[in-house]
Amino acid sequence: MTLLNSVVIQQLKRHGALSEADEALLIELEHSSRRVVAGEILWQEGSDVALFCVLKEGWAYSFRYLDNGSMQILKVYLPGDIIGMRDFGFSKRLAGVAMINAGVVCPFSPQHLSQLIRASPTLATGVVAIAVRQQAMLTERLVYIGRHTAQQRLGHFLYEIYLRLRRIGAVEEGRFQLPLSQEQLGDVLGLSAVHVSRTFSMLREEGLVLKERQEVFFPDPEALAKMAEFNATYLDESLPPAFLGID
Amino acid sequence: MTLLNSVVIQQLKRHGALSEADEALLIELEHSSRRVVAGEILWQEGSDVALFCVLKEGWAYSFRYLDNGSMQILKVYLPGDIIGMRDFGFSKRLAGVAMINAGVVCPFSPQHLSQLIRASPTLATGVVAIAVRQQAMLTERLVYIGRHTAQQRLGHFLYEIYLRLRRIGAVEEGRFQLPLSQEQLGDVLGLSAVHVSRTFSMLREEGLVLKERQEVFFPDPEALAKMAEFNATYLDESLPPAFLGID
DNA sequence: AGCACTTCATAACATAGGTTATGGGCCGCT
């Protein structure tokens, strides 16, 4: 999974907005790649903003440590996502980033990103669109962490991951791999690990989510989406006409 | 309070990064202005993205309705903020926006914003920086809504507002106006209005926050910041050297 | 001044989720 195959970029391409030079610039972004091990910390909160990454293989998450010793996971990154954009325009990292499982990342510098933005208005808008979409997912979590039950929070998160994985072809026969531990899920959702476990049990009893080891299956995806009050518009990939140069 | 006086732009100016043409473009953004009444809804979730606004006077908030009839307030806007940037790159609004009290807004079109970004790399980076900073505030709320007590949530929110108001000169002798009702505060923090009331009582008894009518005063700002685990780096306005063209 | 309306404080009660503890299953290491 490369950035070039990511959904926003693919859409620009489909509309013929992407020149060959643009494509070359994108491929150049993934020029160097590095293998990373499970649990590896890519950077810590407060460090200098020295690089961003395209996540090519594996899962990652950004996080903040809390004073009580636990952590809040801010965002889960899947293959094809850009990691670190959150810090663009800041001197120091606002959050750490760690790998969940083993994978491959393609690091590139802020200068490289600035260059790319200056070199191609199309790519600049694409990058902005990607950043805005990542933030929209964050906003969505704010909404459902605020006033929803544990079942809805977990259901919503799982369903979002399911849709994102499906877009990159990582769902087979309705099944997908979830490499997060229940403790990590708790850190995502603001729940204790014990309650995540309880909630999985409830979802199983209600026939909404089956999970065995890391494999997840939804017997009735629509019912799950309904229970979680899932509204997919925030994941909508269609770019407005102005972005595609059609206006 | 105009955009030109906002902290990010002022910083660009101080470093001589802002040309006269750039300044003219910014002033042009506020060419037309409109008086808005308290409670006025600027737009609803799901409507077309037709315009953005510079908020010149008054307070506003963006929000999402929840299925249970309540709402989640996503962000509170103060004078000098740009409203609607969240939707840049989407076709439909992801959230509604309403005025808290009466004020003045300066609407401008997405095309206008695109033009400005194309016309001036400096302003483009400035706009990105503003957007990233607004999102950083959102992230911060996600962190403390996830795993903090009601006291910390309310304390954190009040302290953030206090710092933001101070930057625009709206704090006098340590006092500031807070035009939000307790119900609205609950919608910001994911708490019931009753519990917001209880929490104010607790904060008063602990000598951390005094509130009379809409006027708020912190007898000991440092103690409040400490209780709320407030870390100001996410509000830090200093732009990295690359943004100021010094690298 | 009087009236309706909203906002706020407080109390009593209900509950979702946190905490601590225990045991079982699975994994990797030697």
Place this chain on the structure above:
DNA sequence: AGCGGCCCATAACCTATGTTATGAAGTGCT
């Protein structure tokens, strides 16, 4: 194969916050 270490499930108990209700205070309208 045996051992130590996670990860997970479940139970018992505790607490922060939600819910509902009531009255007081403030606000705006006529």
